[in-house]
Amino acid sequence: MRYLTNLQPLKLTVVASLVLTATLSVSAIAEGPTPAEQAQATADTRQGLFKIIGRYFGPIVGMARGQIPYDAAVVEYNASKINQLASMSTDLFSKDTSEFDLETGALPGIWKNQDDFNAKAATLVETSAALAAAASEGKGPAMKAFGKVGGACKGCHDDYRQQD
Numbered sequence: 001m002r003y004l005t006n007l008q009p010l011k012l013t014v015v016a017s018l019v020l021t022a023t024l025s026v027s028a029i030a031e032g033p034t035p036a037e038q039a040q041a042t043a044d045t046r047q048g049l050f051k052i053i054g055r056y057f058g059p060i061v062g063m064a065r066g067q068i069p070y071d072a073a074v075v076e077y078n079a080s081k082i083n084q085l086a087s088m089s090t091d092l093f094s095k096d097t098s099e100f101d102l103e104t105g106a107l108p109g110i111w112k113n114q115d116d117f118n119a120k121a122a123t124l125v126e127t128s129a130a131l132a133a134a135a136s137e138g139k140g141p142a143m144k145a146f147g148k149v150g151g152a153c154k155g156c157h158d159d160y161r162q163q164d
């Protein structure tokens with residue numbers, strides 16, 4: 001009984017510190033990232049998407065240049081991945097980040113001409129689907145279809161990506 005009463009204040013301290021910790025973390029969540037940090041996270045995410053697109057694109061470039069042998073299965077697989085990723089691209093640009101000073105290659109024109117930007121993204125969706133379909137027809141037809149995929153990348157980059 002004696003040390004139960006002794007324990008009581010200790011328990012309260014534990015409870016109090018738990019409550020304090022919870023309050024602190026809640027306020028940390030409430031403060032959260034700043035709008036600029038959120039915008040940079042959005043930019044990082046869309047850059048990540050294009051990095052992945054680039055990963056799937058690269059081997060087909062190698063085949064086009066004759067650096068690696070033509071492989072219909074790889075072309076079909078990679079083109080269908082590019083197709084899926086391209087379909088996500090407009091979602092990642094739905095948030096206008098142009099008012100922030102970010103590390104980004106995205107030009108502000110994207111959000112002034114969003115319909116045109118989305119149309120250019122749709123061109124990548126269509127041309128990559130056509131490439132996946134053409135892969136089994138052999139290198140000639142596949143590379144012709146691949147040329148249109150490359151054209152879709154360039155068509156958007158020319159207008160909406162900062163030139164190096």
Ligand code: HEC
Nearest residue numbers: 047050051054057104105106120121124152153156160161
């Ligand atoms: C609808 C427009 C659009 C299309 C289509 C498009 N891109 Fe991009 N791409 C962009 C924009 C905008 C950026 C800059 C993104 C940023 O920095 O926020 C970019 C950035 C990139 C980057 C740099 C990513 C990084 O490391 O920051 C690569 C690589 C890339 N694109 C590859 C491609 C390839 C390959 C294709 C075609 C298969 C393609 N893109 C098609 C608009 C497009």
